[in-house]
Amino acid sequence: GQSLEQPSEVTAVEGAIVQINCTYQTSGFYGLSWYQQHDGGAPTFLSYNALDGLEETGRFSSFLSRSDSYGYLLLQELQMKDSASYFCADPGGGNKLTFGTGTQLKVEL
């Protein structure tokens, strides 16, 4: 089976940096994607790590370590609009995206 575990909730202040972790146990792990979801709406793709290391996209960065079965999403210069749920996901070798348990990020003033 596949499981991707995340902390259920993270709180941070505006302007700060926050890290959302994802640990996984999957067979045939392919890579790690991250999605953002506001208020139960459409999940929106943020990033994908096929290889170990850091990928940077503006204020967001994502990291993968295959040897540790671990990845994280790093959000810098937090803004109120970043308050949302964040999901890591494994695209799998087939046509099936397996999502993590999700982390609700609350950004406070």
Added chain:
Amino acid sequence: EPEVTQTPSHQVTQMGQEVILRCVPISNHLYFYWYRQILGQKVEFLVSFYNNEISEKSEIFDDQFSVERPDGSNFTLKIRSTKLEDSAMYFCASSVRGQGFPGELFFGEGSRLTVL
């Protein structure tokens, strides 16, 4: 910007009734998917569809569920006889390539199904 559109946004139905949820994927995409999310839980894969056939399905996608691409633009999910536990948000998604490649799926805003 092209987007995935879904109708209806919310449907309330009685247990045992048939429901059809509709989706219009992004026009040049080739892979189509249905996912669901029970309130407060993670997004779960239901089925993927390519070249007019199911390419993969989860254990949730039992005989009560079916998908169809009746024309060149629509992609539908049918639940034959709804159960209370089918109450969830159903998301349609599409992608240019299969999920073996960078997992960028484009999701619609969802159809909330409430079974009474």
